[in-house]
Amino acid sequence: KQWYQRRVRGHSQTHSSCFQNIYLAGKSITEKAVNRIVNGDTILIFKKSQLILHILLEAKAQNKEFKVVVVDSRPDLSGVSSCERLTAAGIPCSYVYINSSTYIMKKVTKVMLAADALLANGYVLGPVGTAMMGLIANTYNKPVIVCCETYKFCERVQTDSILYNELADPDSMLKTLNAEESPVAGWRESPNTRLVNLVYDTTPPALVSIVITEIAELPCSSAPVVLRRGAVKM
Amino acid sequence: IINMIINMLKQWYQRRVRGSFKNHEMDPFLLKKIPKDTVSRLEEFALYLRENKKERRSYVSVVKTVNVFRDLICTADWVTARELIKIIKCYCKYLPLSQSNETDVSNVVRRILKIIREENAGPEATNLADGISAFFKSDMKPSNLGRSDLQDNILNSIVELLVELDTSKSNIINMALEHIHSNERILTYGHSNTIRDFLLHGRRARDFEVIVCESGPSLQGHRMAAELSAGGIKTTVIADSAAFAIIHAVNKVIIGTHTIMADGALRAANGVHQLAMAAKYFSVPVIVCAALYKLSPTHLCSYDPDAFNKVIGPENMLNFSNAKLHSKVL
DSSP, X not given: OHXXXXXXXXXXXXXXXXXXXXXXXXXXXXXXXXXXXXXXXXXXXXXXOHHHXXXXXXXXXXXXXXXXXXXXXXXXXXXXXXHHHHHHTTOOEEEEEGGXXXXXXXXXSEEEEEOSEEOTTSOEEEETTHHHHHHHHHHTTOOEEEEOOGGGBOSXXXXXXXXXXXXXXXXGGGOOTTOOOOTTTTTTTOTTXXXXXXXXXXXXXXXXXXXXXXXXXXXGGGHHHHXXXXXXXX | OHHXXXXXXXXXXXXXHHOOGGGTSOOHHHXXXXXXXXXHHHHHHHHHHHHOOTTOOHHHHHHHHHHHHHHHHHXXXXXXXXXXXXXXXXXXXXXXXXXXXXXHXXXXXXXXXXXXXXXXXXXXXXXXXXXXXXXXXXXXXXXXXXXXXXXXXXXXXXXXXXXXXXXXXXHHHTTHHHHOOTTOEEEEEXXXXXXXXXXXXXXXTOOOEEEEEOOTTTTHHHHHHHHHHHTXXXXXXXXXXXXXXXXXXXXXEEEEOSEEOTTSOEEOOTTHHHHHXXXXXXXXXXXXXXXXXXXOSOOOOOOSTXXXXXXXXXXXXXXXXXXXXHTTOO
């Protein structure tokens, strides 16, 4: 019977749990997050994230009037492509480096961050610099919205960024826009110099206002509840 | 006579077109009081300030300022301290001192004016207990000293000021061993000559590690790291965004600054504020090393670029070759 059904229906995508957990989750989060964007907002995003861009483009498609500030950081500078996508859709966009985020934070109304994982103790694992955004937003009393699908919830517990992290290519830190050579270009020969290019960092739950997942909008501390419910099982 | 009339008409026309002479020429009152060769040196200094190179060292401009004003004091035509102060204030109107980043020069000019007032008040110098306004009015009293005596006293004090400026850095550096302990991890931001020499002095007796934030987009941190590791200190370069990730593992943060404001706030390089916030979150002590001429009696009035900040061209952030994006992004 199963074999027959599979032949007739094709390998139906819509019933696959993979499809549900990943693709539909994204759509559900988008719906919830777009509801939180109002006219006249200035939204701050950090670097490039498929989910956040999807949310912003969807909000624009629903004819909401808002501005975006893209905060970017070295060495990968992925915020540039974020900017490109947003301006192509007609959303007014500002581009700053992470150093200027304290200056620009006063003019922002919301901060939307994407997560790479949500740990069991509520810490948010994201691209390096996310924690800094959360801290500055908190200092200026701006709401921090983290968008995260439930498949990213993780049973690991981590209190700081160094316990578990990844190192990306250190030579990419030497890249300069105006093609001058960096003074530490010869760092491998020098025994005293090291370049460390961290990939992730953890944001403490106190700095996050809300986490939007496809099942509900939760505070960070609800991460173990979601894990216990087994919503993560694929 | 015809030439004279034509010149007068020309000047009148230029003044109308260009607006106030304050922007481009010196006040004629000033020009009367100063000999020609000094005028050219004064104009050169004003040009130096106007050029406003972002990598200009505070210490160099401060020493230049003192020398220029010393020149002015020696060669200008004055009899009483009051006249001299009037000449100096007139010259200051010509300098681009209203720009927010010229605080080091303004502070030194204030010091020089204070020296003049003190020397004028003589041995019964007004102490601040009489009130600050009494101190500022002290230049109205004609002192018993003639110009040459007064000038000698002023120049002596200026030489003392120069010596103080000269030794300010070495006094800071000598305190390095009190603040750096063995096997410590110290975080610093971008490039600072004072901090570099502070840390290198500490290296002579202690063994420690330094983590430098690269301070994009100018990447001054790379230069600092190269200089520190050449001096034998184990240095790690991290991106500014990683400061929060790494700061809990650091023992202290040591930074330099451009200015220290009257309420204790700092005007420093761009990412220092967020670094200080991260340090506060993890209760990591932040030590700032700065010479006395960086203390400014001004307060922060606004965060706008005109009043407080300096905005430079965006070519370091977004390449002009990406013109399509450039034209659309603020």
